[in-house]
Amino acid sequence: MDPRIEEYLSENREHHLDELKQLLAIPSVSALPEHKQDIQRAAQWLAESLKRAGMEQVKVMPTKGNPVVYGEWLKAEGKPTVLIYGHYDVQPVDPLELWETPPFEPDIRDGQIFARGASDDKGQTFMHIKALETILRTTGSLRLNFKFCLEGEEEIGSPNLEEFVAEHKDLLAADVLVISDTSMLGRGKPAICYGLRGLCGLQIDVTGAKADLHSGLFGGAVQNPIHALVELLASMRNKDGQITINGFYDRVLPLTEEEKEAFRALNTDEEQTRKDLQVPDLFGEKGYTMVERTWARPTLEINGIYGGFQGEGIKTVIPSQAHAKITCRLVPDQDPEEILALIEEHVRTHTPPGVTVEVKRFDKGRPFITPIDHPAIQAAARAYEKVFGVTPAFTRMGGSIPIVETFDRLLHLPIVLMGFSYPDDNFHAPNEHFHLECFDNGLRTLCYYWYELEQAIG
């Protein structure tokens, strides 16, 4: 990497922080309609910032909701293209009284900048702009092509992102997607999240007799829908925590030795987790560590169950109906539709006598993974090493990030999640902040990353 880059970053630090303060001062809360104008102001501000950085074709593109800010630099002829996603909307700030300084009056103290959006995600989005600006101003050019897609509705569930991406597949076409909207593991512990679990959900409705029955008169005559339901649900898992739906694990990619080693290297303290959660024991699929189970193994969870009498004491009723809600966390290469079909087949073949069972399908999302050994991941690892002096942890997440799922599904490209905040930066909470060391190191890491990435895939 060009040595002038580090120099430029140092010289312009105060200037960069002043600019960031401008962005953070705009109360672009997407959840509250009274901030509609602020959303527009934030989008315009970013558009101007992208132009100043040297991006071209910059536009504030309307959606049915808040606009997407687009910009590109495509002069690296024949070179791969990087798509950078970020979001400029922020969470509401209540309870306001818990903020030590007003959420939209950015304040630097103790080496941290305090403001709503400082880390999630204005701060990290801003770093991406400044990294490219820095390279362009110092070297006059970029070695890869770049596109920005900056959203204004992430904090309300990105209701219009899917349609936007689907309608602009060509505009957004790229070879790698980079998102900085996650956390490191802690101080000095950078992490690259390379996989997320997918999701599918369904509801099971069991119906027995046409109405609730008196258990004195009919107890012994008819199937009890609650009993049928618990029998059906219990048949879906064995004592070892393994899901017994036929074919459930068929497409699960086994963990590689490299991944297992990466997870072991995290030295997760299971006993501490057990204490924190106040459970007598941790529990999960036999043969895997807790980290493996939560990041890389699928689950089937009963999220809700209800039927019959729920009041105080006892009521001798045989209810007419009983219900359960189930979601599965899926891992590559499980397919949500296929898993739903397998569960439906299990329900069909395991329905106890005397009742009818219906299944309703709900939300679903595909699992995502960019293998550790993918050049885009390995290049990111080298960039982190240069700046932090340590190999980053390779992590996966047990949950889903809807935007990642959307991009993965619509654009089919490797995705690199490079977050620079700390886990205790108060995302979504009062006194959100971003450590200036993260800002500094992150900017440098990004500059190194574009260099390393070009070396790897250019």
Add this chain to the structure above:
Amino acid sequence: MDPRIEEYLSENREHHLDELKQLLAIPSVSALPEHKQDIQRAAQWLAESLKRAGMEQVKVMPTKGNPVVYGEWLKAEGKPTVLIYGHYDVQPVDPLELWETPPFEPDIRDGQIFARGASDDKGQTFMHIKALETILRTTGSLRLNFKFCLEGEEEIGSPNLEEFVAEHKDLLAADVLVISDTSMLGRGKPAICYGLRGLCGLQIDVTGAKADLHSGLFGGAVQNPIHALVELLASMRNKDGQITINGFYDRVLPLTEEEKEAFRALNTDEEQTRKDLQVPDLFGEKGYTMVERTWARPTLEINGIYGGFQGEGIKTVIPSQAHAKITCRLVPDQDPEEILALIEEHVRTHTPPGVTVEVKRFDKGRPFITPIDHPAIQAAARAYEKVFGVTPAFTRMGGSIPIVETFDRLLHLPIVLMGFSYPDDNFHAPNEHFHLECFDNGLRTLCYYWYELEQAIG
């Protein structure tokens, strides 16, 4: 039986019905405080009626709630004593607009007397008084000793009966208890109910982590309390509908061949029941008919279950808690306390890992049976045969009658349930009525019964 008795009953029929109308005209609704005075009036009316019939020591005895009317005739020296239970309180009458004639203006039409309490239980209680009055007036004496215990709180669950019986064990001491508060099987189909199931209930509370968890972050790390609960509940019953609680059936009295034959003789149409209940199949413990299962076999029913998310759609939560409510219907000689202890032991030995489980005990009542071949039952059967020309059906009931359980537990005496109403007499509903043929035949049956009973046990 003395032939003058039948004659007397015919001659005094109009007079008896007029008296019954007086009793039915008193709106002694125990559930409504505004009828407190009417309750007192009904009690006084019965006390006067008992005196006129020839009973002695007649008193309206206070309880913490409504009074008990007591009367006795104990001049059959050295002979057994019969205790007659009835209740003079009635159900509320709403919806009033559905009554064809006002509920407390007794009206005779189409061979039926319409009024609240006509069958449940003023009509049947009144018959017991008139039967003894008839025998005394015609023969000058009774061949057995008699005691009346007429309650005013049956329709609100007899909250003070237990204490009253416990405090007056000597006063109420008897050799047989006769209750006429149930139904025949239909027109021309008298029935003697000789057994009731008992009850015990409990609640199971399963606790996992200290708070609800996100299934993305923790799915695979901890036991899901709902899953633990369904596994625990499913372990309590097998596919053949048999309860798998260790020792659950140990004390169950097997059905005798005589009982099985009596039940078969009912010719119950299981297919019709299936259609009426709109279930794909009936279901219950393998190896027994529906009638056997509901009357003479114990059950374990999950009456309610709840935990986690119950709203629309899906929520990816691992709840902190899950709950179930269970009641068992018990048969002789099962002991409710023992069954609760067996279930608790099952819970203890089948609690899945990773959760804690607590059990709360609720209501319980002992099952009751007076064997078919008991002389008091057989004498009743002969009395029915004399009047109806058919052997009565020997039935049991799947439910519990709390007063029967109370008397059984505190007084330890054979109990004969001789009901004279029809199943469609609108107990608890608008247009409650009592067929005059039931009134006539019932009175005669009772007179025959006291004769037969004296022959059998006198």
